[in-house]
Amino acid sequence: MSDSNGSNTHTSNPPRENASESSLEDDVLVKEAVGGSEQSYKKLVNKYQRALHFHIRKMINDPEQVEDLVQETFVKAFDNLNSYNTNYAFSTWLYRIATNHTIDYLRKKKLQTLSIDEPVKTKSGEMEMQLPDESAATDRDLIRKQRKRMVRQAIDDLPKKYRRVIELRHMEEKSYQEISEILDKPLGTVKAHIFRAREMLYKGLKDKRHRF
Known part of the structure; x- marks a missing residue:
């Protein structure tokens, strides 16, 4: 049996042959x-x-x-x-x-990590990379800024304990151990909070990704 998207459902499939x-x-x-x-x-x-x-x-x-x-x-x-x-x-x-x-x-x-200013080496020598058309670059820059605002808003909407660990990990680039020391929380708790925060962010942003 298939669902409306043509994917097999969990309940209707028989056990796999030779499955462990x-x-x-x-x-x-x-x-x-x-x-x-x-x-x-x-x-x-x-x-x-x-x-x-x-x-x-x-x-x-x-x-x-x-x-x-x-x-x-x-x-x-x-x-x-x-x-x-x-x-x-x-x-x-x-x-x-x-x-x-x-x-x-x-x-x-x-x-x-690629630099557009770095020349590309070919058999004929070095060739400067062509810059894309400025209007396209401007559009990409605008989309990038909109995405950043959207993610920032999603982070701001998190409960405080989850928002703080995400800010420390992904914005301040702290290690798990550093976050544990800063918040005075066990390392396992820090990891669990980051895991949960990412879940909440993923679900919160999932329906908005198609806009960009």
Whole structure:
């Protein structure tokens, strides 16, 4: 049975042939998480958090950034659980999200470090990069500013304890340990608050992303 978008639903799919006990357990937890079970949600996080860390670490050699990407992967996954097709193992689907999200991060980071003033070396010598047309650049700059305002507003709308950790982590670029010391809170609490804050931001901005 398919939903209106053509995606298979959780409840109608038969168990996968040769699926492991662990994988079948995941299917039950996913179904419960979709139904609103926070306990099942936490069990899935606990089960895959370490494995995802090692998976992403193979692509990025920055422990704190890896931890951010792991959290963001879970946020994306749990926000899109309704699109998960149980014909495939949950772990496979989760790793695919982690890989794609990490690749997107690396691509954006690479774009940010490119300098338009740096000449491109070719077989014929060096060639200056062509600047884009100014009106297009102005439009992009305007969109960028609008996005920043939208994100800033979403951060401002967070409850105080979540707003503060996001500001420290992403605006002041503090480490988890530094945030723990600044707020005088256990490291685990800081990580949990950042995780929850990202969830709230993702959901708050999800319906607005199509504007830009």
